[in-house]
Amino acid sequence: MKRAWMLLAALAVVVPAFSLSAAEGDAKPAEVKTGLKVGEQAPDFKIKDAAGNLIDLAALTAQGPVLVRLTCGCSGCDKELGYFQALHEAYKGKGLTSVAVFKEPDSKVEKYVKEKKLHMLYAVDTDGKSWTTFQTKTMPTNFLIEKGGAIRAIAAGCDPSGLIAQNLSEKVAKLVNASAADVQSEAKPSDK
Numbered sequence: 001m002k003r004a005w006m007l008l009a010a011l012a013v014v015v016p017a018f019s020l021s022a023a024e025g026d027a028k029p030a031e032v033k034t035g036l037k038v039g040e041q042a043p044d045f046k047i048k049d050a051a052g053n054l055i056d057l058a059a060l061t062a063q064g065p066v067l068v069r070l071t072c073g074c075s076g077c078d079k080e081l082g083y084f085q086a087l088h089e090a091y092k093g094k095g096l097t098s099v100a101v102f103k104e105p106d107s108k109v110e111k112y113v114k115e116k117k118l119h120m121l122y123a124v125d126t127d128g129k130s131w132t133t134f135q136t137k138t139m140p141t142n143f144l145i146e147k148g149g150a151i152r153a154i155a156a157g158c159d160p161s162g163l164i165a166q167n168l169s170e171k172v173a174k175l176v177n178a179s180a181a182d183v184q185s186e187a188k189p190s191d192k
Contacts, residue, residue, distance in 0.1 A: 034154055035135030042068075042145045043133050047101065047123040050110065055099060055123055059148045064095030065175045067168065070130055071140040072103045073112045076158030080140075081116060082187035083165030088120045090181030091172050095147075097121065103139065129164045144168055146175050162187060 036043070045068070046056040060066045069084060071077045088098040096143050099122035101111045125131075134143060136156065142164065144153040153171045155164045163186040173180035 019042075022146065028149050034138070034141060034156065036143070036151060036154065038151050040151050040152060042143065042149050042151050045130070045133055046131060047125060049121060049123045050106070050113075055121055056102045057099075057145070058149065060099070061145050061147060062096065064147050065152070065172060066145045067096060067098045067172065068145065069100045069133070069140055070103070070136065070142075072133060073108060074139075074158075075159060078116075078160060079160035080162060080165060081118075084142075084185050085116075085118065085120070085164035086183040086186040087165050087169050087172065087181065090169065090183060091176055092120075094124040094176040094178050096172055096176060099123070101125050103131070104129055122156065128183055142168060144171055144175075182183065 004008070034065075041059055042061065047055050049055055055151065057066060060076065067084075071081075075095070084098070084100075088096070092098070100118065100120055100122040102122065102124050103126060105126055106113070106124050106181070109122070112118075113122060123130075131137060131141075138156040140158060141154065141156040143151055144155075146152045151174065153168060155162070155168055159165075165183045165187075169183045170180045
């Protein structure tokens with residue numbers, strides 16, 4: 001019994017805290033450092049990708065759900081990237097668009113994207129204007145936005161175990177009417 005309590009105490013330190021949303025009944029991170037709230041309309045957000053093409057959130061959410069990931073190439077974000085790539089791959093054919101916005105210099109992101117074989121849309125925002133637009137200072141912060149533009153989930157902070165990505169996977173599955181993908185086991189070992 002003592003061993004079980006020690007394990008639970010250790011997990012409490014490692015695993016992000018989750019609470020239930022009365023409106024949805026879904027788990028979501030308990031402490032989200034953002035001025036935006038679940039249920040609100042996503043902000044007007046436009047950014048150019050590395051090729052100079054415009055990524056327009058309103059146009060994307062008119063087609064289906066969008067996962068916006070404000071991130072960097074730090075070791076924590078890097079460790080959970082594989083889970084988000086697995087999430088992207090699992091649902092891209094079902095209507096999800098994933099957008100990663102990096103706060104690193106273009107040259108570093110270009111190398112990182114090639115090295116990690118990133119297949120989702122991405123952009124670089126070294127000035128951090130995206131973080132201001134999404135009213136957050138936490139990196140990474142993920143915003144799941146349903147078709148039509150309402151924010152469905154906000155998940156902030158790094159979780160190298162993949163629990164945040166798994167939680168978002170379950171929410172995406174509901175939005176696209178599909179079975180939830182187990183992104184924790186589908187992520188490639190080299191990406192974890």
